[in-house]
Each structure stands twice: as C-alpha cells, then as structure tokens.
Amino acid sequence: MLEVIHLEKRFWLHRLKREVTAFSGVNLRLEPGEFVLLEGANGAGKSSLLRCLYRTYRPTGGEAWLRTPRGRWDLARLGDREVLWVRQNVMGYVSQFLDPRPRTTAVDIVAEPLLWQGLDENQARRKAASLLLDLGLRPEFLNAFPYGFSGGERQKVNLARALIRDYRLLLLDEPTASLDAEARKALRQRLEDLKRAGTAILAVFHHPEDVEGLVDRTYPLEAAEYVDLRSEAGSP
Amino acid sequence: MLEERPILQVRGIRKRFGDRHALKGVSLELYPQEVLGIVGGSGSGKTTLLRILHLEEEAEGEYFLNVPGLEGRNLLALDRYQVPEVRRWLAMVYQDPSRGLRMDFASLTSVVEPLILKGERLYEALVAQGLEALELADFPLERAGSPPKELSQGQRQRVQIAKALAKKPLVILLDEPTTGLDLLVQATFLDTLRTLKRRLGLSMILVSHDLSVIRMVADRIVVLYEGEVVEEGLADQVLEDPQHPFTQELVGAKL
Numbered sequence: 416m417l418e419v420i421h422l423e424k425r426f427w428l429h430r431l432k433r434e435v436t437a438f439s440g441v442n443l444r445l446e447p448g449e450f451v452l453l454e455g456a457n458g459a460g461k462s463s464l465l466r467c468l469y470r471t472y473r474p475t476g477g478e479a480w481l482r483t484p485r486g487r488w489d490l491a492r493l494g495d496r497e498v499l500w501v502r503q504n505v506m507g508y509v510s511q512f513l514d515p516r517p518r519t520t521a522v523d524i525v526a527e528p529l530l531w532q533g534l535d536e537n538q539a540r541r542k543a544a545s546l547l548l549d550l551g552l553r554p555e556f557l558n559a560f561p562y563g564f565s566g567g568e569r570q571k572v573n574l575a576r577a578l579i580r581d582y583r584l585l586l587l588d589e590p591t592a593s594l595d596a597e598a599r600k601a602l603r604q605r606l607e608d609l610k611r612a613g614t615a616i617l618a619v620f621h622h623p624e625d626v627e628g629l630v631d632r633t634y635p636l637e638a639a640e641y642v643d644l645r646s647e648a649g650s651p
Numbered sequence: 652m653l654e655e656r657p658i659l660q661v662r663g664i665r666k667r668f669g670d671r672h673a674l675k676g677v678s679l680e681l682y683p684q685e686v687l688g689i690v691g692g693s694g695s696g697k698t699t700l701l702r703i704l705h706l707e708e709e710a711e712g713e714y715f716l717n718v719p720g721l722e723g724r725n726l727l728a729l730d731r732y733q734v735p736e737v738r739r740w741l742a743m744v745y746q747d748p749s750r751g752l753r754m755d756f757a758s759l760t761s762v763v764e765p766l767i768l769k770g771e772r773l774y775e776a777l778v779a780q781g782l783e784a785l786e787l788a789d790f791p792l793e794r795a796g797s798p799p800k801e802l803s804q805g806q807r808q809r810v811q812i813a814k815a816l817a818k819k820p821l822v823i824l825l826d827e828p829t830t831g832l833d834l835l836v837q838a839t840f841l842d843t844l845r846t847l848k849r850r851l852g853l854s855m856i857l858v859s860h861d862l863s864v865i866r867m868v869a870d871r872i873v874v875l876y877e878g879e880v881v882e883e884g885l886a887d888q889v890l891e892d893p894q895h896p897f898t899q900e901l902v903g904a905k906l
Contacts, residue, residue: 429896430903470885472892495871495885496655496682516845516867517838530849 416584416615417468419443422477422491424460424467437463441477443634447583447613450606450629452620455636461619462511464636465586467491468617469508470498481505481584503531507582509590513561513573520558521547525575532580546575549605551597566593574598578605585609587618591625599625656717658683658854659704659822664712664727666699666878673699674710675878681822681854686844688869688886689858690901695875697858701826703727704856705743706734716740718821739769742815746827748807751814754800758810759785761799765818780817787851788813789843805836812843816851825857829864841867862901866890874898 423439438460445451453461466472468479468490479490483505488497502508507528516524525543530536544557550571561569570593577585585606591599607629610616620626657680666674674696681687691697702708706726714726718740726737742765745751752761763771763781771777785795790809799807808828815823825844829837845868847853859865865872865886872889874882874897881895893899 426892427894429899466891471887473884473888473894495883495888498885499870516842518842 416447416449416482417443417445417617418478418480419468420478420480422464422467422474422479424463424472425475437467437472438636439476441636443617445584445615445617447615448610449631450610450616450618450626452618452623452626452630452633453636454633459636461636462588465508465588465617465619469502469506469586471508483583503528505582506584506586507577507580508586509574509577509588511589511592512566513569517562518560521552521561521564521572522557524561524572525579528576528580543575543579546579547571550575550601551595567595567598570594571598574602578602578609581609581612581614583614585614585616585618587616587620589619589621592621603629655682657681658717659856660713660715660717661704662713664700664703664710664714666696666703666708666710673878674703676712677875677878677880679873679880679883681856683854684848684852685871686848686855686857686869688865688872689856689875690860690862690865690872691858691875692860692897692901694877696878697860697875698826700875701743701824701856701858705741705824706737716822735768739818740821742818742820742823744808744811744815744823744825744828746830748799748804748811751811752799752807755798757796758790758799758802758813759795761810762813762817765814769818781813784813784817785810787816787847789839803836805832805840808832808840809843812847816847821854823853823855825855827859828857829859830861837864838867844868862890874901 419441422441424437426435426437428435441464453464455461463472467474470490474491477491480487481490481501483501522540522543525547526539529539529542547557548554552568552571556564556568561572574590591602603626606616606626610629659681662678664674664677677700689697699708703710710727712727716726716737721737743751759781762784763777766777766780782792782795785792788809790806790813794802794806799810829840832840841864848855857865857868869886872884872886873880874889874895876897882889882898889898890902893902
C-alpha cells in the first residue's frame with residue numbers, strides 16, 4: 416500500500432537563519448490491512464512524518480510510493496492537484512485538534528468527504544450524524560458550530576470526518592488525546608472494522624493501550640539533531 | 652496524471668507602470684471547481700493581476716480560457732471589440748461595491764444588468780433570474796428593491812455576488828471582497844462562497860492580504876511578492892510549511 420524510502424524533512428527558518436531536521440532516513444512498508452504504530456520521544460518527528468505523507472509538509476528528500484486506483488504515485492513528488500485527488504479518494508488524516516471552519520455545523524464538516532464522493536446532501540448528512548452519534552457526540556450538538564465545543568467534542572468531529580469514508584490509508588496523529596472512554600472504544604471498533612476491510616493504518620497514539628491487539632508492528636523514530644547554521648559553516 | 656485541464660491559465664504576465672515593474676512574469680493556473688487564493692502585501696501586484704485577468708488592463712504575456720470558441724487564443728492579444736465575448740465567462744467582485752453596482756438604483760437593477768447586456772428583454776424573466784441570483788447569494792429578498800447605498804456593506808457584497816452569478820460565469824474574480832466587513836459578516840460571506848463553489852461548480856480567484864480569509868475558502872494558494880510568484884501550493888501546505896521568507900513572516904504574524 417505504502418513504501419517509504421529514505422524520507423526526510425528539513426525546515427529552513429529564514430528569520431533564525433537556521434535549519435531544523437524533523438526526521439531523516441525513514442524506511443517503512445505498509446501492507447493493506449496493516450496497522451503500524453510510530454514510536455519516539457517528543458520531537459522525534461512522528462507528527463512531521465504523518466504530515467509529510469499527507470503533504471501538509473513538503474518532504475525535502477526520499478520517496479513515498481502510494482498505491483492508488485490510478486497507479487503507484489510518489490507522494491514526495493506528486494503535483495498539488497494529484498495530492499488533492501489522493502486526499503479525496505485514498506488517504507485520510509486525523510490531526511490532534513480540529514481547526515473548525517466558522518459557520519459550518521458538525522454534521523456538515525463530517526458529511527463533506529461524502530459529497531466529494533458524489534453522495535446527495537441528505538444521505539451524506541444522515542451517515543455523518545449516525546457516525547457522530549456512534550462516537551458519542553450529544554444529539555443537540557449535531558447541528559451546532561464546533562467553535563463552542565469542548566476539546567473532546569471537537570475531536571469527535573475531527574475523527575468522524577476521517578472515518579466516514581473507507582480510505583485505503585489512514586494517518587492518525589494522537590487521535591485519542593482528548594477523548595473519553597466511550598469514544599475511545601467506538602474509535603477502536605471503527606479501526607478494527609477498517610483494518611479488516613483492508614485499510615492500512617499508520618498512527619501515533621499517546622496511550623497505545625487504546626489500540627492494543629490491533630497493532631501489527633511498531634516503527635521507532637529517533638530524535639534528529641538540531642543544526643544551527645550560524646555556528647556550523649558548511650552545513651547542508 | 653489527472654486528465655483535467657486548467658480552466659484559466661496565464662504565462663509570463665508582465666506589466667509596467669512607467670519605470671515601475673508591477674508584475675515581473677507571473678504564471679498560474681486555475682482548475683475547474685477550484686478556489687485559488689492569491690495572497691500578497693500592498694504593492695505585490697495582486698490587484699493589478701486581477702484587473703488584467705478581467706481584461707481591464709493590458710499586459711504582456713499569455714492568457715488562456717479553456718471555454719468553447721476561445722481555446723488556444725491569447726486573450727491579451729485580442730482586439731478591444733472582442734473583449735465582451737471573453738467577459739461573458741468572467742465576473743468580478745470589487746472591494747468597493749460602488750465600482751460594481753449602481754448605488755442609487757434598486758439592487759435588483761444592478762443584478763440584472765449583465766442579463767440585459769446578454770440580450771434578455773423580457774421583464775418577468777429578468778426579475779425571476781435576478782431574484783434567483785440574489786437568493787443564491789443569501790441576500791434578503793425583501794430588500795431587492797432597496798438601492799445599495801441604503802444597504803450594509805455585507806449586503807452590498809452579496810448584491811455583487813448575485814450580479815456575478817446572474818451572468819452564469821465560469822470564473823468569478825474577487826478583489827478583497829471582505830475587507831472592511833466585521834468578522835461575523837465576513838465569515839458568513841465566505842461561507843456563502845464555499846457553498847456556491849460546491850453547489851454550482853464555480854471556479855474562483857480570491858485576492859486578499861488576509862491569510863485567515865484565504866485559508867477559509869482556498870484550495871490552493873499563490874503568494875505574490877513584489878510582482879512575482881514566490882510560492883504556491885495546497886492551502887494547508889503554504890500555511891503550515893511556508894518556504895519563502897515573506898510567507899514565513901506572513902504566517903508567523905498570523906499565528
């Protein structure tokens with residue numbers, strides 16, 4: 416499903432005249448239906464790796480080959496339009512926090528990926544509401560704007576938006592950090608179903624016990640060194 | 652890899668005002684059903700670029716619209732009399748509503764004006780289409796007879812949107828449409844744009860100096876700096892992993 420070869424991400428911070436390596440030399444293979452957990456201390460680059468694969472960050476080196484219905488594509492070099500297509504059809508991502516769009520209700524945020532797929536609005540809203548309720552969102556919140564929600568309620572919306580579709584690859588960045596026990600259980604159940612249906616999952620979990628028994632392998636990331644270019648002349 | 656072709660494409664646009672180079676070779680594409688955000692500071696050339704796209708300003712370079720009858724024709728090399736033929740595919744929403752609307756006449760008048768230019772003469776048909784466009788723009792229909800000068804700034808911008816929609820264009824160009832609106836009005840206005848994009852399959856180019864406006868609606872972002880495109884990418888990418896010093900400063904100032 417996904418083959419990552421020597422992937423690396425460096426940030427060049429102009430104001431500080433400084434380069435920061437988020438991670439480097441990542442080699443990773445993910446088969447359909449496989450669940451791989453990323454491990455590593457704070458700053459080891461776990462979130463950055465997921466963001467590079469989702470292409471919120473631009474990788475600065477290496478390759479990341481993704482199997483799609485349109486062929487095998489290198490996420491590290493893919494054009495923006497193709498990345499959008501991959502996001503709408505192949506790959507879902509859950510961040511730690513929801514960045515809610517103003518004036519958009521919880522149901523509409525979750526229903527949107529179904530509209531991309533061509534579902535009509537009523538059907539999409541029904542499916543979205545049902546998943547949100549499964550995750551334990553209170554019914555009176557379905558048609559409210561998530562700006563006023565607590566962290567946990569927001570996170571349910573965030574999760575549902577990624578889980579509403581049967582993506583072939585799911586990237587999860589500490590999705591349970593703010594969730595209550597009921598929502599964690601519902602998430603676990605949904606991931607189990609997706610995994611059985613062949614979805615590959617690459618994830619960071621603050622509490623790995625949330626997904627105990629689902630994980631096939633772990634992948635350790637080591638903290639990369641910080642390079643200060645002001646003191647080290649000749650650095651890359 | 653996707654067979655999709657851009658609906659609008661410009662290559663190497665240059666514009667000089669006297670000795671000043673306002674645009675120094677700008678290239679960009681707009682795809683069907685896409686909102687492209689153009690962000691830049693004052694003097695970056697973003698408004699000039701939009702005026703060129705609306706054929707209000709001449710420039711060097713190439714400009715193509717992928718619509719029947721215009722494919723492969725450089726729109727910057729057209730004769731003046733051919734401009735209306737191109738404009739029927741384009742609509743412009745100005746920061747200053749008095750540039751797009753007749754401030755002293757009923758709002759509906761401004762909305763149906765492009766229809767009259769297109770040749771519609773039937774009064775009932777004009778009213779029906781005008782009201783439909785106002786409704787799509789989330790404008791309170793009971794105010795359709797009020798002149799824009801009696802409306803709030805947010806409502807005036809909705810009349811401009813309705814005027815744009817009445818024309819049934821393929822591309823809507825928006826120049827700082829929410830500047831000067833209070834935050835709530837701004838958010839509901841941008842929400843209308845998102846809904847229209849989805850429901851009507853419209854493509855839009857939205858110019859703004861305000862990153863938070865751009866991030867709410869844009870699929871992709873182009874960063875203009877001193878007349879050049881210094882960065883372009885997916886909206887989340889440009890906001891979260893900015894590459895150019897100007898973009899890094901802009902994003903840093905926002906967070």
